[in-house]
Amino acid sequence: MKRWVMACCIGLGFYGCGGVKYIDPSAQGYVSAGLDFNDLARASSLSVDSLLQSAFVKRLGDEVQVLVISDFINDTMQKIDMNQIARRVARSLRESGKFALSVAMSGSGEREDVMIQRSHQARGNQDYRQSTTIAQGNLIAPSYSLSGKVVQRNSSVEGKQRVDYYFLLSLVDLKSGLVVWDHEVNISKIAPSSRSSSW
Template identity: 35%
Template sequence: MTHKIISLLSISLSLIILTGCGGTQTRRIDATSNEGLVTTDDINFKDWQIAAEKGINSLLESGVLNRADGRKMILMISTVKNSTNEHIDTRILTDKIRYALLRSGKALTTTAIGGNGPDDRASRQVRELDQDDMFNQSTVKKSGTAIAPDMSLSGEIVQQQASSGRVRESYFFFHMALTDLDTGLAIWEENVEIAKQAKKPVFGW
């Protein structure tokens, strides 16, 4: 009987240890490090960073943003099509690129127009004040002063999944393109590929 009680206690103790005793532990991690979670089916923050970094470097090195007249290129952010199996916010990619372009000093981006509508509706809203007596009309922004974009940045993210036995993998294909709005021609394109694999353990909880 004593043996049985000891066995039962041992099993219970093992179970408690296995299932964990404390609450959830939360900590900050460095967003530029490799500490983040890596999941097979999702685009993790590091994947966005890799895709954006490669895209930005390629775009800046391509020279397509250099103008002979010294004026900065005006870019509009068009759409990045999500063709993955996950609900993702493609803004993470485009916002990273527009931020880097602004810092490079070679281009400016417009927020007055965008593929999914303007990022900032204010440019249009303030011009609608020309009928509003409340405002000093000499301070109201005039029509015909906003600068139209020269180029548009667009893209697509495609995902393919495969599995065999215990192994599952995802392949993400990021495609980015810059279109010259005068000619409609793509003057720069870049592809970034990210592949991730996960293997199910043989034994586990």
């Protein structure tokens, strides 16, 4: 009986009314000096909107362009999953119908799908029925490369801490090496120095 009571108490500690609750992602009442879900979602959305409304995309026509994710750099004092940010942006671009994402190659902002190369290594391997292997010349090379960077700069303003974040994205034409689009979203916060840890 005592063990059962103890188990119930432990369970209530995890699942009971201990102050744990869900937060509405759009709520403004819970703001930190660091980058949070709202900041990253807003910066990603503004950047995607900028690209899709750009003169460059309007000139593309109806043909879907193949995109590869290059390096996404975290230049902040926080641990940020840059792959998650890159995927969020790439997902929105895919859903627009203008771009397709290749994971046959990538920079630091994405993980290559290792099974692509491994499946191609089955070609010529007598352990595999060759009629089921992938023939040469089927991989589609990307036309554009998407890269990004998140930068943090801290400064002191009248005894408070100001934190400025810069969310930078650029798209490069891999054939010419030219930047065909870039965008910057600035996020600034100010908080009491004693409570404003942003890392």
